[in-house]
Amino acid sequence: MSGCPSYVADPSFQITQGGVTGPYDCTAHSASDAIDFATCGAKDPGGRTIRLLSSEPVPDPASPGLNLWQVAEVALEHYGVYLEVRTGARAVTWDEYERRRKGGQGAIVQVSYAPIAATKYDAFGSTFFGGHGMFESVHATYDPGADGRRTGIWKFDGTVYPRELMKRSAGLLDIGTRSVGYGLVWAAFTRDVIPDFKASVPAGYYHRFYISNGRIVDRDRLRTGSFSAECSPPRLFWWSAAGKSYRLVQLRGGAHKDQWIAASFAHEV
Amino acid sequence: MTDDPIDQDDEQAEPAPPTDDEPDAEPDVRNDPIPLQPGDPAPEDDPAAPFTEDPT
Numbered sequence A: 001m002s003g004c005p006s007y008v009a010d011p012s013f014q015i016t017q018g019g020v021t022g023p024y025d026c027t028a029h030s031a032s033d034a035i036d037f038a039t040c041g042a043k044d045p046g047g048r049t050i051r052l053l054s055s056e057p058v059p060d061p062a063s064p065g066l067n068l069w070q071v072a073e074v075a076l077e078h079y080g081v082y083l084e085v086r087t088g089a090r091a092v093t094w095d096e097y098e099r100r101r102k103g104g105q106g107a108i109v110q111v112s113y114a115p116i117a118a119t120k121y122d123a124f125g126s127t128f129f130g131g132h133g134m135f136e137s138v139h140a141t142y143d144p145g146a147d148g149r150r151t152g153i154w155k156f157d158g159t160v161y162p163r164e165l166m167k168r169s170a171g172l173l174d175i176g177t178r179s180v181g182y183g184l185v186w187a188a189f190t191r192d193v194i195p196d197f198k199a200s201v202p203a204g205y206y207h208r209f210y211i212s213n214g215r216i217v218d219r220d221r222l223r224t225g226s227f228s229a230e231c232s233p234p235r236l237f238w239w240s241a242a243g244k245s246y247r248l249v250q251l252r253g254g255a256h257k258d259q260w261i262a263a264s265f266a267h268e269v
Numbered sequence B: 001m002t003d004d005p006i007d008q009d010d011e012q013a014e015p016a017p018p019t020d021d022e023p024d025a026e027p028d029v030r031n032d033p034i035p036l037q038p039g040d041p042a043p044e045d046d047p048a049a050p051f052t053e054d055p056t
Helices: A019-024 A026-038 A047-053 A068-079 A094-102 A163-171
Strands: A083-086 A107-112 A131-136 A184-190 A197-201 A204-212 A215-224 A227-231 A235-239 A244-250 A260-262 A266-268
Touching: A019 A047, A026 A047, A026 A068, A026 A107, A026 A131, A026 A184, A047 A068, A068 A083, A068 A107, A068 A184, A068 A235, A094 A107, A094 A163, A094 A184, A107 A163, A163 A184, A204 A244
Parallel strands: A215 A235
Antiparallel strands: A083 A184, A107 A131, A107 A184, A197 A227, A197 A266, A204 A215, A204 A260, A235 A244, A244 A260
């Protein structure tokens, strides 16, 4: 939850405040709202700054948006705000999402905009129906496009969007070959503290990943009699050869110090 | 740090190809670009990030 539950974050708007990359930066602006919320207003960087601090300051024309992991990395490294990313196999149920939000955690949620575009909350004049990033807290729903910049564009009014609308939008998010599924949510949650992580690898084989320029370039398989060590929080790395990304942690001590291994070996302590 | 003392026997095996059943693998899902419309503010010229492609 937030350390100041009554604090209401200021909205960050991607079109009117986002500069040259604004149209690509809903997730970055949502991350700015999350940082604002988590720090009770002490840090409010704006989405444009999040983009410039990200691993992709110049958008890749093939996929110019950002993912939750990229903005979580900026939040942690530059603002000391840990965002717990729950995507892929670790997506949360809608019930858990709501329990966390009502309990005081902020959340950047990835949605399909199609259901929202069909309502009065449409912030893009019936021209956008794709994947979108938004921020939600117990106080309000923050759509980075909802600046009321002209007639027909929804203007942020500090309310929480209807829950069934958000549930449907989250479930319809396109994740490549399918949608997330009704009742599931891909989101990144604010936390009170930066948790410590420990990796525990049982006897047997594990993969050591090689990282270059922020991407996985190879991995090999090692045998161990088991070990455990402190490690970094999970991060997501793209691997071209696999055509997908992997959650990895970096070991911070012991005989395997600096190795990158699968985050499924790690847990919060 | 709590390395277990029995871990002294790493040995490298053959590279393992990616598989589809790994819990740590997931698609890279990014937000989609917003198409600007007449009446929307034009993106400002920003030398800090010289990205000039038309987002539409």
